[in-house]
Structures are given as structure tokens and as C-alpha cells.
Amino acid sequence: MSTAPLIEIRDLSVRRGRAPILDDISLEVHPGTLHALLGPNGAGKTTxxxxxxGGMPHRGSIRYHFRKQQxxxxxxxxxxxxPxxxxxxxxxxxxxxxxxxxPLGSSAVARTQMRRLLALTGTEHLEGRSMATLSGGELQRILLAQALHPDPxxxxxxxxxxxxxxxxxxxYGDLLSRLRDAHQVTIFMVSHHLRWVLELADEVSVLDRRLIQSGSPAEIAKSNAIEQVFGLAPQPTASRGGSGRAGVSTWI
Amino acid sequence: MDLIDDLFRHWAQQGYLPATFAHDFMVRALLAGLIVGPLLGGMGTMIVARKLAFFTQGIAHASLTGVSLGLLFGEPLGETYAGLYGVALLCALLMLYIRNRTRAASDTVIGVVLAQTMALGIVMLVLVTKQFDVHQIEAMLFGSLLTISEQDLVLIGVIGAVAALVLIGLYNPFMLMCFNPALAASRRAHPVAIEYLFVLTAALVVSASLKLIGVLLVLALVVLPAAAAANIVRGLSAYFWLSVLIATLSMVVGLLLASYSSLPVGAAVVLCASALYYLTWLFKLIAALPDARQTETSAKVGTTSSHRPVREAPDPSLARTAATQETKR
Known part of the structure; x- marks a missing residue:
């Protein structure tokens, strides 16, 4: 990627006591891309x-180079x-x-905005539902809808x-792709669903307390980064026709 | 204050109010109850959402120690404000600080501080009761109609006004923080500052309520109205206001019960709140009956006709997206 990054992480380290949670991470997230962060449990993804x-004390720098909404x-x-x-x-x-x-009442502006966001994520029918009764998928789309205000x-x-x-x-992947393409939103996503991420993302970083590798899904699939982190070997089968990216193997 | 007392006395003599309001102490107790009742009810919905009920009990126990400490350091009986509010605020800060700084479970931290303040309080009570009548301290444990002075009422009024403003201002970010602190932080809220401010406000309100409700039962007036409201409402706004209403109603009826009998105020108020809790629970059960019957019938129909379990209808938007995907392929 030749464009200037939107998120620039340099030499980021996080420690809990003496234990390193993240060690010297440097990576860039480019505008208008879907950047996925892969890693096993305990790799430091949530950290x-x-x-x-901005909720975790750290060493190193994190810079956002916003162009529009900030x-x-x-x-x-x-x-x-x-429940x-x-x-x-x-x-x-x-x-x-x-x-x-x-408790002091609802704002008409907030109501209108909420309905717009629910429509964007196909969840208009859930407006009056109790949060505790939502399925996992419904809850995730509601959480995505809330993140779209104010325009991110x-x-x-x-x-x-x-x-x-x-x-x-x-x-959910289709919804994210639509947001990226139609609304030019840059997406940074943590996941551990290998195949889904490799099919969906524009850039992938593999993390296991330190950055193992960063690159396009095809580059990541060809490298031994995932095998190193997850202990998995790629299956030599063909990629999923059409929807998958060329050269991306199927991972078990 | 004299004007208000005269007004209540006049209404009581005219028969518009129960005769008990002819007494000044009863008017002061009612006014104090009308300030702390709604506050505890509204604050209770936030305390329950953040799972801070046990924390409230910790503050109440610390307040008892504060009163004893105030007496030991020479504050007059009934006016141990520095001891009461000082120790309550200090313990609230201490419990939150330890909880945030260690990996210990919240209940463990509160339990440790609660046990320590109780033990310290008992030791100091023994020392104090060498100088004072123990029955005067009992009012702190169970609440009393007689102990609210004019000075107390003014202080409760000031604390009530400040607490109401803080709680209303904090409501949205605080509730959001209950669901996910990082989400609240991403909305430019400061979860740590919000929690400290809330806990200090709660400590003030709980301490202000103790003379009326008592150390042992103040927790019930925080939890019961919120739990009762949660039984029968669906939205956050209705939840908040119904909890306020139940707490206020319990307070007024409890005060009247206590004034006509020899019951301690705290016990009378909490028994009223308990009765309302069971009433709402009954409403909930009755409201759930038609649904339960319907589910039972559907299940029977499902079993006899298809021998397959009834499945939830698919989400229409997911179905739409899936259909689009199929078409693309």
C-alpha cells in the first residue's frame, strides 16, 4: 500500500506487571481497507x-491520521x-x-438517527426488543449499528x-464489505475465524504478543505465519470459487 | 421550617392529614423521607445494574463506625456529621480503589472492608457506650422517627439536591459503562471517573438515609424497589420512575405505620417495599400465564403433528442477505 496510513502504530508495548502482553508492535492500517488482526487466545488482540x-497504558505511539470525521x-x-x-x-x-x-424522555433527533442506523444494518424490526432476548447475530448487528454514530x-x-x-x-461479512465500499469506512477487526478473515479482509496481521506478519490475505496464506501461531497446516484444496480470494487456501 | 410545621399541624387538625403530623418530628421525618426515598429508588436502578448492592451495605456499615468515631472525637450525639460522612466517603473510595488495583473479586474486597469496619465499629461502640446510652446508638441501626433534627433536614436537602443533579448527569454514561466500560470510553466517557463520582454520591445518599432507615436495612430500600420495578416494566425510563415511585410509597406508608405503632421506621419501610415487590412478582406471574399456555399448546401441536421441535423463525434480514449471496453464486 502506497497511501498514507490512517492508523499508525509504532513500537507499541504493553506489560502487566513484569509479563509482556504486547511486545514492540508496529503496523499500519490504510484508509478504506478492512484490516483483520488474527491471533490465538491470549495473543494480546483485545489489549x-x-x-x-485509549483505554490501556502503553509504551510506543498510536497515531490516527484522520481525513474527515475524526x-x-x-x-x-x-x-x-x-437478563x-x-x-x-x-x-x-x-x-x-x-x-x-x-429517564427524562427521548430526543426526536436521537430516535430518527437510531432508525437510520438500524435500517443500515437490517435491524429495524428489533427496535422494541429486549436486549437480553437478542440472538448473538442480532446483538452483533445492533452493536455495529451503534458504532456508526456519529459517522465514523x-x-x-x-x-x-x-x-x-x-x-x-x-x-455479517457482507455488511462490513458494504460499509467499507459504500461509506468509505476503514475497518480494523480482530477475529480468530481464519478462513472468513482471509476471504474478507484487504490486509491481515498475525499477532501472538508480537507481530508475526502483516500483508495481503494471499501473502499470509502462503507464509507459515498462521501455522506458527495456530499450529495448523494449510489444506492444498482450491479456494472457494468466486467469493474467495485467488490463492487463498482453505484452513481447518 | 416553623411555617411548614404550622402548615402540617393545621392540616392535621383539620383532618386533611393523619393526626400524627401534628408533631414536628413527624413532619421532619416525612420531609427527609420524601427526599431520600425517591433518591434511593432511582439510584437503586443504577446500583443494581452495576452490581453494587453489596457495596452499599459496606458503606452503611462503615457509617456506623463513623458515628462511633465522631462521638469518640467529641462530636455531639446526633450531630456526628464529620465522622459519619467522612468515614463513609473514605471507605467508599478505599473499596473502589482496592477493587480497581487488585484482581480480587468485588465481593471479596467489599466483604473484607465491611468486616473490618464492622469489627472496628463494635470495638468503638463498646468504648462509646461507656459515655452514652446504647439505646441512642440503636436508632442508627434500625432507624428512628425521632432523631431527624432541623439541621439534619437541611443537610439531607442539600445532599439530595446535589445527588439528584449528579445522578441525572451521570445516568447515560454510567448505564452504558455497566454494559461495557470500553464502549463507554469510546463514547468519550471516562469510566473510572464516572464510577468514583457515582460511588461518592451513593455514599452521601446512603449516609444521609441512615438516621431514618438504619444501617441494617438501607440496602433493602436500594434493591427492593428496583427489583420490584424490573418485574413489570420493559423500558429503562419506566424502570427508573417505577422504582422511584415504589421507594417513595414505601417510605411514606412505612413512616405512617411506624408512627402509629412501635415499629422501627427502617423495618416498617422495608416491609412495605417487600409487599410491593411480591405484588409486582404476582403481576409478572399472572402476565406470563397466557404466554405459558400458548407455548404449551404450540409445543403439543408441534409434537403431535410433526414430531419435530418448534424452531425459531429465521431473521428476515439474514434470509435476505443469504438469498442475495445465493443469487450471486
Whole structure:
């Protein structure tokens, strides 16, 4: 990539006590791309996300070179939802989108914006549903919808598909591709679904406390980075016709 | 204050209010109850959402130690403000600091501090009761109608006004933080600062309520109204206001019950809140009956006709996306 990066991470290190969580990470995320971060459990993926959001003390530098909105949308992996707490999807949006305390009434502007975002992610029908009754896929699309306000230049997603089945994951991937292409949103996504990520992403970084490799999905698939981190070998079968990227092997 | 007392006395003599409001202490207790009741009810929804109920109990126990400490250091009985509020705020900060700085579970940290403050409080009570009548301290444990002075009422009013403003201002980011602190942080909120501010406010409100409700039962008035409201409402706004209403109603009815009997105020108020909790629980059960019958019927139909379990309808938007994918292929 020859364009200037939107996110520039230089020599990032995070320690917990004496134990290194992230060690000397340097990587770039380019504008308008979907950059996926792959890594096994305990690789420091969520720590990197927290550092990007400014919630983790670290050494090294993280720079955002915004060009337009200067907003970052964040999609967490999950919510701590008490099933007895009476909170609906619309309440969740009102908590984020209006200044007025929710018990003091709803703002018409916030309501209009919420409906636009729900329509963008195909979740209009969930507006009145209790948050506790949403399926994993529904919750992830609601979380994606909230991250689209205010209009973000960067979306940071932390394991968005960990509780979604295969078909839901494909649909979610299509939604992300649409956002990237139609709204020119730069997406930085943490995931451990190898095949899905290699088919979907423009750039992939493999992390295991330190950066193992960064490159295009084809480059990552050809390298031994994934085998080194996950202990897996690529299957010499052909890639999925049409939807997959050329040269991307299928991983078990 | 005299004007308000005269007004209540007049209404009580005219029969518009129960005769018990002819007494000044009863008017002060009612006014204090009308300030702390709604506050505890509203704050309770936030405390339950953040799982801080046990924390509230920790603050209440610390306040008892604070009163004893105030007396030991020469504060007059009934006016141990520095001891009461000082120790409550200090313990609130300490519990939160230890919890944030260690990997210990929240319950463990609160349990440790609670046990230590209780032990310290008991030791100091023994020392204090050499100088004072133990029955005067009992009012702190169970609540009393008689102990609210004019000075207390003014202080409760000031704390109430400040706490209401802080809680309303914090509501949205605080509730968001309950679901995911990183999400709140990404919305330009500061989760650590928000939690400290909330906990300090909660400590002030709980301490202000102790003379009326008592150390042992203040937790119930934080948890019960919120739990009762959660039984029958669906949205956050209704949840908050119903909890406020239940706490206020329990407070007023409990005060009246206590004034006509020899019951401690705290116990009377909490019994009222408990009755309302069971009432809402009954409503919930009755409301769930038609759904349960419908599910039972559907399940029977499903079993006899197809011998397959009833499946949830697929999400229409997912189906749309899947159809588009198929077409592309």
C-alpha cells in the first residue's frame, strides 16, 4: 500500500506487571481497507484494541491520521447484560445518542438517527426488543449499528463474530464489505475465524504478543505465519470459487 | 421550617392529614423521607445494574463506625456529621480503589472492608457506650422517627439536591459503562471517573438515609424497589420512575405505620417495599400465564403433528442477505 496510513502504530508495548502482553508492535492500517488482526487466545488482540481506544497504558505511539470525521466507532465483543434488567434496543441507543438522561424522555433527533442506523444494518424490526432476548447475530448487528454514530472514519471491531454461526458470519461479512465500499469506512477487526478473515479482509496481521506478519490475505496464506501461531497446516484444496480470494487456501 | 410545621399541624387538625403530623418530628421525618426515598429508588436502578448492592451495605456499615468515631472525637450525639460522612466517603473510595488495583473479586474486597469496619465499629461502640446510652446508638441501626433534627433536614436537602443533579448527569454514561466500560470510553466517557463520582454520591445518599432507615436495612430500600420495578416494566425510563415511585410509597406508608405503632421506621419501610415487590412478582406471574399456555399448546401441536421441535423463525434480514449471496453464486 502506497497511501498514507490512517492508523499508525509504532513500537507499541504493553506489560502487566513484569509479563509482556504486547511486545514492540508496529503496523499500519490504510484508509478504506478492512484490516483483520488474527491471533490465538491470549495473543494480546483485545489489549491492542483497548490501546487503540485509549483505554490501556502503553509504551510506543498510536497515531490516527484522520481525513474527515475524526470519529472512531467501536464494536465490543459482548455486553455484560443482566437478563433481568429491562432494557430495550431503543433504550440502548438513547443511552449513547442523547445528552438528556434517558429517564427524562427521548430526543426526536436521537430516535430518527437510531432508525437510520438500524435500517443500515437490517435491524429495524428489533427496535422494541429486549436486549437480553437478542440472538448473538442480532446483538452483533445492533452493536455495529451503534458504532456508526456519529459517522465514523474508523471502525474497530473486537471479535464480532465469536458468537455467530457460519451463515450469520457470511451475512455479517457482507455488511462490513458494504460499509467499507459504500461509506468509505476503514475497518480494523480482530477475529480468530481464519478462513472468513482471509476471504474478507484487504490486509491481515498475525499477532501472538508480537507481530508475526502483516500483508495481503494471499501473502499470509502462503507464509507459515498462521501455522506458527495456530499450529495448523494449510489444506492444498482450491479456494472457494468466486467469493474467495485467488490463492487463498482453505484452513481447518 | 416553623411555617411548614404550622402548615402540617393545621392540616392535621383539620383532618386533611393523619393526626400524627401534628408533631414536628413527624413532619421532619416525612420531609427527609420524601427526599431520600425517591433518591434511593432511582439510584437503586443504577446500583443494581452495576452490581453494587453489596457495596452499599459496606458503606452503611462503615457509617456506623463513623458515628462511633465522631462521638469518640467529641462530636455531639446526633450531630456526628464529620465522622459519619467522612468515614463513609473514605471507605467508599478505599473499596473502589482496592477493587480497581487488585484482581480480587468485588465481593471479596467489599466483604473484607465491611468486616473490618464492622469489627472496628463494635470495638468503638463498646468504648462509646461507656459515655452514652446504647439505646441512642440503636436508632442508627434500625432507624428512628425521632432523631431527624432541623439541621439534619437541611443537610439531607442539600445532599439530595446535589445527588439528584449528579445522578441525572451521570445516568447515560454510567448505564452504558455497566454494559461495557470500553464502549463507554469510546463514547468519550471516562469510566473510572464516572464510577468514583457515582460511588461518592451513593455514599452521601446512603449516609444521609441512615438516621431514618438504619444501617441494617438501607440496602433493602436500594434493591427492593428496583427489583420490584424490573418485574413489570420493559423500558429503562419506566424502570427508573417505577422504582422511584415504589421507594417513595414505601417510605411514606412505612413512616405512617411506624408512627402509629412501635415499629422501627427502617423495618416498617422495608416491609412495605417487600409487599410491593411480591405484588409486582404476582403481576409478572399472572402476565406470563397466557404466554405459558400458548407455548404449551404450540409445543403439543408441534409434537403431535410433526414430531419435530418448534424452531425459531429465521431473521428476515439474514434470509435476505443469504438469498442475495445465493443469487450471486
Amino acid at each position: 491492542l484494541v483497548q490501546s487503540l481506544l 470519529n472512531i466507532g467501536y464494536v465490543p465483543q459482548r455486553l455484560e447484560l443482566d 433481568t434488567l429491562p432494557i430495550r434496543v431503543q433504550d440502548f441507543f438513547r443511552l449513547m445518542m442523547q445528552r438528556r438522561a434517558v 472514519e474508523v471502525l474497530i471491531l473486537d471479535e464480532p463474530t465469536s458468537s455467530i454461526d457460519e451463515s450469520g458470519r457470511q451475512a
